[in-house]
Amino acid sequence: xxxxxxxxGIDEKKYLAHHFQNMAQQNASGKLGMWLFLGxxxxxxxxxxxxxFAARYFYPETFLDAHTYLDWKLGALNTVVLLxxxxxxxxxxxxxxxxxxASLVMNLWLTIILAFVFLVVxxxxxxxxxxxxxxxxxxxAGPEIVGQPNVFFGLYFVLTGMHGLHVVIGIGVLIWVALxxxxxxxxxxxxxxxxxxxxxxxxxxxIWIFLFPxxxxxx
Amino acid sequence: MxxxxxxxxxxxxxxxxxxxxxxxxxxxxxxxxxxxxxxxxVVTVGVSxxxxxxxxxxxxxxxxxxxxxxxxxxxxxxxxxEDKFYSVILVSTVFFMLLFFxxxxxxMDSRGFKNPEESLExxxxxxxxxxxxxxAAPE
Amino acid sequence: xxxxxQRTNSAAADASGSEPSYLTAKRGLMSxxxxxxxxxxxxxxxxxxxxxFLVGGLFALAVRMELFSPAxxxxxxxxxxxxxxxxxxxxxxxxxxxxxxxxxxxFFLPLMLGVKDVAFPKxxxxxxxxxxxxxxxxxxxxxxxxxxxxxxxYTPYSSSSSETSVISSTFGAFVLGFSSILTGVNFIVTxxxxxxxGMTWTRMPLFLWSLYxxxxxQVLATPVLAITLxxxxxxxxxxxxxxxxxxxxxxxxxxxxxxxxxxxxxxxxILPGFGVISxxxxxxxxxxxxxxxxxxxxxVSIAVIGFLVWGHHMFVSGQSEFISVFFSFLTYAVGLPTAxxxxxxxxxxxxxxxxLTTPMWYALSFLFLFSIGGLTGLFLGALSVDVHxxxxxxVVAHFHYVMMGGTIIAFIGGIHHWWPKMTGKMYNSAMGxxxxxxxxxxxxxxxxxxxxxxxxGMPRRYYTYLEQYETLHxxxxxxxxxxxxxxxxxxxxFIHSLMAGKKAGKNPWGGLSMEWETxxxxxxxxxxxxxxxxxxxxxxxx
Numbered sequence: 001x002x003x004x005x006x007x008x009g010i011d012e013k014k015y016l017a018h019h020f021q022n023m024a025q026q027n028a029s030g031k032l033g034m035w036l037f038l039g040x041x042x043x044x045x046x047x048x049x050x051x052x053f054a055a056r057y058f059y060p061e062t063f064l065d066a067h068t069y070l071d072w073k074l075g076a077l078n079t080v081v082l083l084x085x086x087x088x089x090x091x092x093x094x095x096x097x098x099x100x101x102a103s104l105v106m107n108l109w110l111t112i113i114l115a116f117v118f119l120v121v122x123x124x125x126x127x128x129x130x131x132x133x134x135x136x137x138x139x140x141a142g143p144e145i146v147g148q149p150n151v152f153f154g155l156y157f158v159l160t161g162m163h164g165l166h167v168v169i170g171i172g173v174l175i176w177v178a179l180x181x182x183x184x185x186x187x188x189x190x191x192x193x194x195x196x197x198x199x200x201x202x203x204x205x206x207i208w209i210f211l212f213p214x215x216x217x218x219x
Numbered sequence: 220m221x222x223x224x225x226x227x228x229x230x231x232x233x234x235x236x237x238x239x240x241x242x243x244x245x246x247x248x249x250x251x252x253x254x255x256x257x258x259x260x261v262v263t264v265g266v267s268x269x270x271x272x273x274x275x276x277x278x279x280x281x282x283x284x285x286x287x288x289x290x291x292x293x294x295x296x297x298x299x300x301e302d303k304f305y306s307v308i309l310v311s312t313v314f315f316m317l318l319f320f321x322x323x324x325x326x327m328d329s330r331g332f333k334n335p336e337e338s339l340e341x342x343x344x345x346x347x348x349x350x351x352x353x354x355a356a357p358e
Numbered sequence: 359x360x361x362x363x364q365r366t367n368s369a370a371a372d373a374s375g376s377e378p379s380y381l382t383a384k385r386g387l388m389s390x391x392x393x394x395x396x397x398x399x400x401x402x403x404x405x406x407x408x409x410x411f412l413v414g415g416l417f418a419l420a421v422r423m424e425l426f427s428p429a430x431x432x433x434x435x436x437x438x439x440x441x442x443x444x445x446x447x448x449x450x451x452x453x454x455x456x457x458x459x460x461x462x463x464x465f466f467l468p469l470m471l472g473v474k475d476v477a478f479p480k481x482x483x484x485x486x487x488x489x490x491x492x493x494x495x496x497x498x499x500x501x502x503x504x505x506x507x508x509x510x511x512y513t514p515y516s517s518s519s520s521e522t523s524v525i526s527s528t529f530g531a532f533v534l535g536f537s538s539i540l541t542g543v544n545f546i547v548t549x550x551x552x553x554x555x556g557m558t559w560t561r562m563p564l565f566l567w568s569l570y571x572x573x574x575x576q577v578l579a580t581p582v583l584a585i586t587l588x589x590x591x592x593x594x595x596x597x598x599x600x601x602x603x604x605x606x607x608x609x610x611x612x613x614x615x616x617x618x619x620x621x622x623x624x625x626x627x628i629l630p631g632f633g634v635i636s637x638x639x640x641x642x643x644x645x646x647x648x649x650x651x652x653x654x655x656x657x658v659s660i661a662v663i664g665f666l667v668w669g670h671h672m673f674v675s676g677q678s679e680f681i682s683v684f685f686s687f688l689t690y691a692v693g694l695p696t697a698x699x700x701x702x703x704x705x706x707x708x709x710x711x712x713x714l715t716t717p718m719w720y721a722l723s724f725l726f727l728f729s730i731g732g733l734t735g736l737f738l739g740a741l742s743v744d745v746h747x748x749x750x751x752x753v754v755a756h757f758h759y760v761m762m763g764g765t766i767i768a769f770i771g772g773i774h775h776w777w778p779k780m781t782g783k784m785y786n787s788a789m790g791x792x793x794x795x796x797x798x799x800x801x802x803x804x805x806x807x808x809x810x811x812x813x814x815g816m817p818r819r820y821y822t823y824l825e826q827y828e829t830l831h832x833x834x835x836x837x838x839x840x841x842x843x844x845x846x847x848x849x850x851x852f853i854h855s856l857m858a859g860k861k862a863g864k865n866p867w868g869g870l871s872m873e874w875e876t877x878x879x880x881x882x883x884x885x886x887x888x889x890x891x892x893x894x895x896x897x898x899x900x
Contacts, residue, residue, distance in 0.1 A: 219270065
């Protein structure tokens with residue numbers, strides 16, 4: 001029962017918490033906990049999607065008309081940006097798993113940069129709308145549309161806003177992880193934290209994969 | 220068939236890992252998945268331009284999104300190489316989500332609320348009244 | 359011998375006596391505030407939950423006092439609305455949902471599993487601080503205008519008209535939800551990944567199975583409440599138009615959202631109570647539980663089926679008849695696994711060697727009170743009957759029988775049962791029994807009369823009422839005073855034990871689950887070395 005890992009010769013004891021027997025148990029527990037947390041995040045967003053489906057069910061013409069004020073090309077750009085960031089995130093995790101710290105650090109920073117690009121695009125989208133008077137809910141003062149604008153735009157801002165909040169939180173955590181990675185904290189024995197952050201980031205991407213067609217491509 | 224595919228992927232990654240540590244997927248897999256995701260994004264936009272009636276259109280959009288989501292979950296989120304229980308968690312979560320959507324929408328449907336003209340009238344009248352009272356009592 | 363010990367701790371630890379208990383191992387306020395010891399966290403939750411139980415209870419007494427006669431007695435109508443709302447909100451969110459899992463669950467889950475702590479001890483402490491943070495929002499609500507929407511926050515009143523502190527209280531409930539979710543995550547991972555060697559799933563005490571089922575519900579259902587409350591806040595501030603008809607929304611949609619969480623929430627409330635009762639009945643009958651697998655599976659079935667019945671709160675809301683039939687049918691289905699448990703408990707007692715300790719009196723009270731509560735749920739589940747009983751005192755009596763007569767009774771019984779282990783002291787049985795008796799009598803007088811007035815048409819949440827209901831209201835109010843007295847006697851019993859109780863041994867009740875192998879109170883790391891599980895928790899006479 002040596003405490004060094006078979007191939008990489010890294011001492012496990014450094015990372016083992018007092019209440020766990022070994023790293024395998026600790027890592028498996030960490031990942032299981034994260035998947036459970038992701039499950040609840042999914043159900044959290046499901047409420048927003050339910051509101052969307054109900055509103056679209058009640059006001060199909062409003063959705064058809066209002067969504068034309070959303071620029072689908074920017075939405076598609078953001079989709080590509082997030083999908084690429086998912087790739088770099090997955091590569092970062094792989095870097096940690098294979099003791100390739102350079103790859104880990106580079107891909108983490110790439111993910112962070114792409115996340116910022118996403119937010120910048122969102123910023124332009126939002127400010128453009130504010131200029132037109134398209135504000136959330138009953139503050140709407142924009143162009144006339146079929147039906148009730150507050151329903152569509154209220155949901156648009158809440159949905160993308162909540163998603164954006166999760167992106168911001170993700171960026172914060174990613175920066176912290178990148179700084180830790182630069183200090184060489186992560187390796188093939190101790191990388192579950194990076195994996196878990198990766199799982200969170202992929203979830204953020206997954207939500208956007210559904211938001212994009214539902215908000216921008218209503219036909 | 221999926222089990223065979225899974226075994227194949229795991230075997231190909233066998234050289235990259237040591238005992239007790241999780242399987243590392245070959246780099247190729249990540250780039251193939253990424254390319255597929257790009258293609259599927261084009262499909263997403265394409266499907267919306269097909270001019271399908273509302274209900275099939277939304278179903279098609281969701282189906283494409285679901286395929287994208289599945290490959291992100293299976294490969295990027297590593298479900299193919301992990302403890303099967305994580306997949307159980309994801310699938311049960313999605314199941315409960317669909318339950319929530321399904322039963323609630325079923326209720327909306329069988330209630331016959333679908334009366335947007337009436338609702339719009341009510342809203343306009345209410346907003347008009349609201350505007351009147353605000354005029355009468357300025358703050 | 360009961361256990362074998364693999365490796366004993368080297369230097370400091372000795373068999374018993376020389377290693378300090380978890381209460382004295384580290385001293386000072388800071389050691390409690392930054393503790394990651396599940397036992398200390400469980401105790402802090404216990405004290406907080408009991409504190410809010412007192413707060414919620416005082417609101418209840420105020421409500422009952424106002425209803426002593428139809429006239430305005432002590433409070434205006436607006437204040438009355440705030441009293442019953444706050445009674446409900448405090449009791450549901452701050453007391454019952456955390457009660458057993460956060461206090462007894464946190465304390466005993468690792469002990470029963472034979473391990474040192476839960477999977478994520480720091481997350482456990484964070485859960486507690488999130489609870490405190492959420493509680494602060496409720497305390498702020500109390501001083502900033504209260505809340506009068508009913509604990510259910512129905513729209514459109516809560517989204518447009520109410521002028522009370524809707525936002526701070528809903529945000530508080532939102533925050534409290536995360537405390538619940540994180541506890542659930544912690545428990546599930548602990549049970550999956552950290553059991554003592556030899557402890558298979560079927561050797562776990564049934565209390566843990568019930569906590570597992572509860573945790574699954576906590577993780578899956580609570581986020582939906584979280585988003586519902588956020589959407590309500592958005593509706594109130596931004597006017598989105600999903601729940602409020604004046605803005606284009608649908609109030610029944612709000613109810614779907616709300617009850618999708620809140621129905622499974624009631625199973626979060628009762629399942630741990632079921633688990634406690636399984637422990638109390640087996641230990642006090644010195645007999646193996648009848649049908650271990652049936653009881654374990656029934657907990658999980660209740661958790662799953664419980665997600666399919668939320669519409670039974672909405673039969674008269676305008677919900678479609680078709681879906682109402684679906685929900686009514688499934689409501690009957692969810693009664694089946696519950697009944698299986700009751701049969702199992704009774705069968706366990708049959709030909710058992712019964713000791714009437716205070717916890718056993720609580721368990722017997724539970725059987726009586728919960729059965730009434732559960733059966734009256736079936737009356738309400740019948741569509742045609744519910745048309746007459748919905749929003750009457752019949753409903754109020756039903757849920758008090760299950761939530762108070764069920765969960766709270768099981769909770770107090772559990773506290774008595776595990777008191778020697780947690781504190782190292784025995785309590786005075788006569789005092790405990792007196793508390794149980796007064797609580798039981800007071801409870802029935804208070805709430806049985808409410809079944810009667812409800813079936814005669816007395817509506818709930820009403821500040822005043824017609825002359826014909828006055829007698830029953832008077833009886834109910836007097837009952838509430840006796841109930842309050844009984845609870846205070848119990849509180850006194852615990853305080854007296856802390857000050858003058860006899861020292862408790864490791865295993866005063868002769869239990870066979872692993873928590874009884876530790877000292878009373880346990881040392882900080884629970885066990886000396888890693889215990890191995892060699893038998894089931896109910897193998898009496900084997």
